[in-house]
Amino acid sequence: MSGELVVVGASDVRAVAARAGLLAADFTVLRSILAAQEWMPPNAWLSSSGLPFAASSAQAEVAFYGGAPLELQLSSLSARILTAAELYERAEVLSRAVVEAVGASIANALGRSVPLTVALLGPAAGIAAVVALSGDAPTLSDPRIQDLIRVTVENADDFALGLLGLPPMPGADGSSLVSWALAGAGALGLVPSDRFRVTSAAVPLEGRGAPPVGLRDLVAAIPPSVDGGPQVRITSYVDASGEQLHEVAITGTSNQAYGTTENPFDLAGNLAAYAGIDAQSVSAVLAAMDVAGIDPGDAVVFAGYSQGALVAAAIAGTGKFDIKGLVSIGGPIDAERLRLELQKQERSSGREAPIIEIQHREDPIVGLQGLAPDGSDSTIVVADADAVTPLDEDPLAAHSQARYLDTAGLADASGDRALASARADLLEAYDGLQIAETNLYTIDRLDPLPGMDERPEDLVERIEQQFAAVTEEIENGPLELGAQGRRS
Structure with missing residues (x-):
């Protein structure tokens, strides 16, 4: 049993850079406050601790004014971290685009060549069957199955387009296939109303x-x-x-x-x-x-x-x-x-x-x-x-x-x-x-579709009614429109 929890969100690198920038701003304010202070109190020489106090004041002066101010170092560090974050994000976007393009091309090629697809998937299916019989097959709760589903969904549309002899379509994925199928189902009247x-x-x-x-x-x-x-x-x-x-x-x-x-x-x-x-x-x-x-x-x-x-x-x-x-x-x-x-x-x-x-x-x-x-x-x-x-x-x-x-x-x-x-x-x-x-x-x-017990002839009749206007137009030839845009 594991309790690991991972968060993928806004870049932690950018968050570190922002904190470094805020620290730089804080030190700038602190420096302005300290600069207005007297390092050596006016009556310090009158006490027995005057000499040690003078030495400490001199050291403070050197530490305060000597070398690069800490706020400048923090500002420089913040800028460098931001640059690294931007380069990393660009590389990540590029690598993701390459992976998507390669996956789309391979899926499209497999769709265009059914014999190649069978030749590749046939042995894979055989190996999967042997593994399943041995009792070591992954279940739906195996994280590897989620990875497989992700890759399949991302490239299913390109495979389908390949089957039709069409090139990959940028921006489409498995949900696009579903929307195309539902559009066809809607044309056949197989989508329930939204009342x-x-x-x-x-x-x-x-x-x-x-x-x-x-x-x-x-x-x-x-x-x-x-x-x-x-x-x-x-x-x-x-x-x-x-x-x-x-x-x-x-x-x-x-x-x-x-x-x-x-x-x-x-x-x-x-x-x-x-x-x-x-x-x-x-x-x-x-x-x-x-x-x-x-x-x-x-x-x-x-x-x-x-x-x-x-x-x-x-x-x-x-x-x-x-x-x-x-x-x-x-x-x-x-x-x-x-x-x-x-x-x-x-x-x-x-x-x-x-x-x-x-x-x-x-x-x-x-x-x-x-x-x-x-x-x-x-x-x-x-x-x-x-x-x-x-x-x-x-x-x-x-x-x-x-x-x-x-x-x-x-x-x-x-x-x-x-x-x-x-x-x-x-x-x-x-x-x-x-x-x-x-x-x-x-x-x-309010208007569900007929149940699965609907007779085939009733389904055919319903589809014919759905396309009655189109059928009539085909049988009667082109529509002739009158002056008001109606069939004359």
Whole structure:
């Protein structure tokens, strides 16, 4: 059992440089104060200690004025450290770009040559089968599986484009494939509508009646992922002047169907949120926020688990609200894309909303975000899922919401400077606020898709109806438009 916790965030090197610069400024002030002082009191010669005092004063003069002042040395050190940090970051960006380009080229080449792919993957599959039979195969809770998923997601789109004979597409990844597939499903009418019924219940926050004092308090507000249960908790805070802040805590996937039930937090919602499409669970939470009275421009802090983190990131990136911070647990969010969207919104305020990601090394779901982020866009807490309780045989044990709650507590106890800074920035949004109300929201889909028991002929008939207008146009020839733009 390991309790190791690693934080990938703002550069510690830059933090050291900043502290050296502050020390230099402090010494400059101290030097100006000391320069105004008399080293030798006027009546010192009248005492028996006059001679030793004079010698000490002379030594102080030499130490004070001789050699390079300490503040100049500190300033020089700060500049050198910053230069080193910038060179390191440039090298890191370049190496990441090279890795992505090489991976994309290889995946695209494999897609273009199916025989080559079979020749390479065939022996690999055989070796994997032998290892599995020997009982040494990695499970989903193996950190190496997360690494494999990251690489696969990053290059899946390039492989698919290769199959079509197309070159790699910069900026695309596995989520792009999902969005393309959902666009096709939407054209076939296989995506449920985004009409919802929202009900609420006033249920107090368990264990606290005040703003959160740490990440664990915020994560604890996320409703459990239970089918039929509430999916969102919205807590509103207010200060003495009437200024408000809304805390929106969003659950994860609680149903494995694809749009055939009333629960929008199902596979259909999961895929839509992963692809960044404003539909299903994203639209469901927006509906709940509307019922809660959250207006465009209102201040919001988001916390989300798994699919809920994807939903939170999608809504935060829309620019509809004043985002004060976001905490993701077990969510494969695209922090780079979100940071770019937030920066567009934050130019006027000059404040950068903190994004904190809490991940488990053994969680395969986190791997769906592609190559591991470098911490330049968010503060990332990476921990062992078994830090508190050893993993069991559940293949997704590392994705457990309860385990992530424990890890949030470990993060609060961490002395890491980058994490402490991001955590302080997040909690600063709650300064001077008191809880006004807190409610749990249950969102039901009004128009689910027909169930899997639908007869094939009914499915064919539904698709034919969807494309009836196109079919009619093909059969009747080109449309002839009248003066008002209608078929004549």
